[in-house]
Amino acid sequence: MKTPEELVARFREQGYKVTPQRQLIFRLLNGNTAHPTAETLYEVAAEQMPGISLRTVYQTLSELSAMGEVQHIDLGSGAVRFDPNVDDHHHVVCSTCGVVHDVYVNQTPLRFEGDVEGFAVHSTRIVFSGECAQCAHLSA
Amino acid sequence: MKTPEELVARFREQGYKVTPQRQLIFRLLNGNTAHPTAETLYEVAAEQMPGISLRTVYQTLSELSAMGEVQHIDLGSGAVRFDPNVDDHHHVVCSTCGVVHDVYVNQTPLRFEGDVEGFAVHSTRIVFSGECAQCAHLSA
């Protein structure tokens, strides 16, 4: 994702107004590695801006997604998560606490075998599931 | 997934009754590579057994899933898909028509880099997205 300042410029170029709500969301996403859901982002936003609506958070996230500034990640466990990291990367997910971390796999593109003659791969998503160090420590 | 005959035996062992509905679902899943949703499986089932309920299809799929006889695959595109293939395999998905095919990746376990010290990987899911041969042909 671009910096908040760059996003301000980009939004103005596109004819979108630069509102305090949008700027707050830009800042909250900037460098955010938590892979938050719209709901959790809303909760943090509401601390700094009581009265901001969940609707607006969803709206702004959709705009950023349409611009390619964030990607949304569906781990199949409830709500979609949003990711300001749009590098080519993948994720590890702790089955116990749900934490999501970025990982980089250098072997991509991967080779595979199967009955898929002529299939053109555009993207590859890898999710590693398991147990994080903290959860392993607690259960020991 | 075990064969329908083996599942019949397994259900009886577990104290589950072997109903025509359950047997039909066993047969419809046996060797099924379509990765159907509960809804599409229900539609096929209803052709052979008018009156079967979607509720029962969901119910039986949950039982099979709990027994480890099918896996459910959430591709983030609507309904969960069910897969009688419980081998260690992965999937290619056509973004255009939604078809899902099995693929086998021999490089697993994969190496990755990231801030994930001590993370114990239990499973890896890979989804290749792109365009299948049929859709490429139609759009050409």
Add this chain to the structure above:
DNA sequence: TGCTAATCAACAAGTCGTGCTAACTAACAG
């Protein structure tokens, strides 16, 4: 044959996300 699980219809609820309306606010162009 009888006990009990399974099924069914019908309806509700929960989660996640979006659509819509109406009223108010405020960003930005002129």
Add this chain to the structure above:
DNA sequence: CTGTTAGTTAGCACGACTTGTTGATTAGCA
């Protein structure tokens, strides 16, 4: 500075998917 208009908000609804519940009926299996 002012006016236009996009954006925000509350509130309510809806849609997709999935599960829960209830009560009546069916049927598997000991």
